[in-house]
Amino acid sequence: MSYEIVKASYDRCCESGDFFETFYEIFLSKSPEIAEKFKNTDFKKQKSHIKASIAMMIRLGKGDAKAYEAIERVGVSHSKSQFDIEPRFYELWFDSFCEAAVKHDKEWNEKLKLIWKERLQDGIKVITDKY
Numbered sequence: 001m002s003y004e005i006v007k008a009s010y011d012r013c014c015e016s017g018d019f020f021e022t023f024y025e026i027f028l029s030k031s032p033e034i035a036e037k038f039k040n041t042d043f044k045k046q047k048s049h050i051k052a053s054i055a056m057m058i059r060l061g062k063g064d065a066k067a068y069e070a071i072e073r074v075g076v077s078h079s080k081s082q083f084d085i086e087p088r089f090y091e092l093w094f095d096s097f098c099e100a101a102v103k104h105d106k107e108w109n110e111k112l113k114l115i116w117k118e119r120l121q122d123g124i125k126v127i128t129d130k131y
Helices: 002-015 019-029 032-037 043-060 065-077 089-104 110-129
Strands: none
Touching: 002 043, 002 089, 002 110, 019 032, 019 043, 019 089, 032 089, 043 065, 043 110, 065 110, 089 110
């Protein structure tokens, strides 16, 4: 059930047109360290990557093996030896996601936020375990 709820919420966010612009505006403002990590980023490509990664994180909770493999690859790319995205940044990432969702999902509420958190925590753990 939570899969359908989160998928519908994600669809509403994506359909709003500028969800990822809002997300990155919020996320980059959270910390100068985060902004520094993205200083040479091609945001057109980045938005495509994060859109797919979140979709995979949503599917992960359904036991989707391909989604797990995709999220593991994200974890490797974000590990200390590659992009060096420290695990402590993922709480800010999730907070930024929620702040953007408030603006782009007309049905957003605190209960939905908790469902999202439950849904994304496994994916975040897979990523941070690769650090």
